[in-house]
Amino acid sequence: MSKSGKSIVRRTGWPTSVSHPVVTPLQPSVVYSSPDPDTLDQQYEQKSGYTYAREGHPNAVVLAQKIDMLEGVEGGIITGSGMSAIGAVFLACLKAGDHVLGGNQLYGRSLRLMSQDLPKFGVETSFADPTDVSAMKAAVQPNTKMILVEVVSNPTIRVADMVGIAALAKEIGALLVVDNTFTTPRGYQPFEHGADIVVHSVTKLLAGHSDVTLGYAVAKDAELQTAIYDANASWGLTASPFDCWLAERGLHSFELRYDRAEENATKLATALKDLDGVKRVLHPSLPDHPDHNRVQQVLGNRPGNMLSFELTGGRETANAMTKAAPNIAFAPTLGDIGTTLSHPPSSSHRGLTTEGRAELGISEGFFRVSVGVEDIDLLIEEFSTAIKAATA
Template sequence: MKNFELKFNAKAIHAGSKPCPATGAHIGPIYRSSTFVMDNVEQAIRISQGEEEGYSYGRFGNPTETELEEKMAALENGENALATASGMAAITTTLMTFLKNGDHLIAGDIIYGCTYGLIRDILTKYGIEVTFVDTSDLENIKKAIQPNTKVIYIETPCNPVLRIADIGGAAEIAHNNGASLIVDSTFATPFLQNPLDLGADVVVHSATKYLGGHGDIVGGIIVSSKEIISKIRDPHLQFFGGIISPGDAFLIIRGLKTLGIRMKAHCESAQAVAEYLEEHPMVEKVYYPGLPSHPQHELAKKQMRGFGGMMSFDVKGGFEGGKTVMNNVKLISLATSLGCIDSLIQHSPSMSHFTMSKEERGKVGIMEGQVRLSVGIEEAENIIEDLENALEEVKKLGV
């Protein structure tokens, strides 16, 4: 028989998943068990010392979690993966594994608000030095390197203004200076970009978003080499304890099976919505990497296989203009989070980026009225009709 390579959807459906070995049930069960029964003490010793593969206690691993990890490792072309309780648990556990007192971290100056807060307020409390830079320009990363730099942390596309960082270029700088590159690829998903293939050491995701896809779980994923994942798992995740629940792991497994077809629909609708908004007289600026006006459009074309479902835009009239749009959409829900099958709109300064001060946001260009839109998989015409009605209300402000 000839071997063949699995394409994205085939991998997403089959990797890691198999029928239940006990009953033959087509879809593997949710293993809701906090502990696992041993044959004898000798086996308990072998498992605890890593001489035999097996499960012992829920915080150290669970078969449903393993299914999710194998699927995500396959989709990100990594050797291994680790599922966590949230995207923030994935980020915190990874950074705490790589960094210690006296080390230096370079991070993007526009990243998800809670990651920014974690780095600015918590890591620095443990004696980790931090430099925030605009990571869309590799020169800024190079200039920030210090002898004690251990990690470069980028988010690409970044939340909320969709700036793109050159993953391959950042990996080269990291490796030439004895550091590691960690990439938050939540906005892209493995359908649109594979940071490990471009040289990153670790990729992290908030699985709450596109991977789960239906807005019904909170979870996170870390993908990397076997060696790095085993260091993050044991002892860091085991001791910090931010593990995923088997029920949530099951819903992410189910979500991943349709990730490819969902992402195609997100990308198609988002492109149409971004082009519509860019032409609208009440819209000042649209931030979407699929638009030729985006400053890193060419880089996005090179390192991504599509531009995703996320965008931000500034409405004429500043805060009043943005607020009027968000308060007048009907199909689109005013809610933080993103990557759901339904469209979500939010006010970035008060929702995803409340942890940054007004001054910090102003410095990096997160405008006070800025609107972030997570384009769902509804038909683009309907999303545009909803926005059209809301933008009509902005016209009435006379701005």
């Protein structure tokens, strides 16, 4: 108790001002007070205002609205991670007896979720090559409810036949779900090309600084979007207000970062392909890319910031490569403002067998690079020196 006899624990109103903060305020409150039961009823029935942070909070709404603008849609939600965004979509749209067809080069955790976890709930799954629409069509079943693809595959940088896949989804009446994490709205607009649902790992390029873990999910159909929202709230896939606040700040520089990183990736890919010890380089800008004829149709002039390369040699060479490049972060992530290097056999695709990785073209000498905004001459020098040392 204070000297006046009044408890300082009692809540006080937020100070008012005729001016407004330039920066979005951080609002960590878990609960929101309503004046009476009638008002609370109205809030729930009209889905207006805030009641409990698991069901929505201001920082998540602000961030979602900005990503909505990038994707050209309304009503998206922020989730606790990229995988929880995919999980919310699955929970909202699938039931026992349904079948999901996925691209066979999805992110490793997406592959695991489909192959090991969905079957526990009675959902059937299968995979096919998204660069070959005839293979995708052959994998369709009478109960196929959904097709999940990435525009550019992780980590092999293959470009999906999005035109053919969109037509296939429409033909069979399946939902087309596009994971737009690699390409981002800057590189590809899924809803303009037949997508029904779009998901992102906001953790990556959108936030851009490796300091948040968030996802995003949005459906073109309002009823589907409500189902996704409800699944997110019911399963507690809630996003942290602080992470949302950080991600919004990172999003302000997204377009500048993306353009610079994309330019750097194009130049780095060209430089790497001429180095001794480099077996192959994968980047959509290169004329020898396996899907070069499709790149312009799908990506236009936006090849993106992601590239992969394969060194001659095995795990010993891979270890030598990372040790010879101490200034390039060796980390299982992408989309940071700085360049990061990852080794799929020991990270994202470690859950696959050696044979399974080989089928995808992932050897022990295979690396994925998320190119950042550093000086390009410095990047080329660091990679060249490390590859020379590793393959000597």
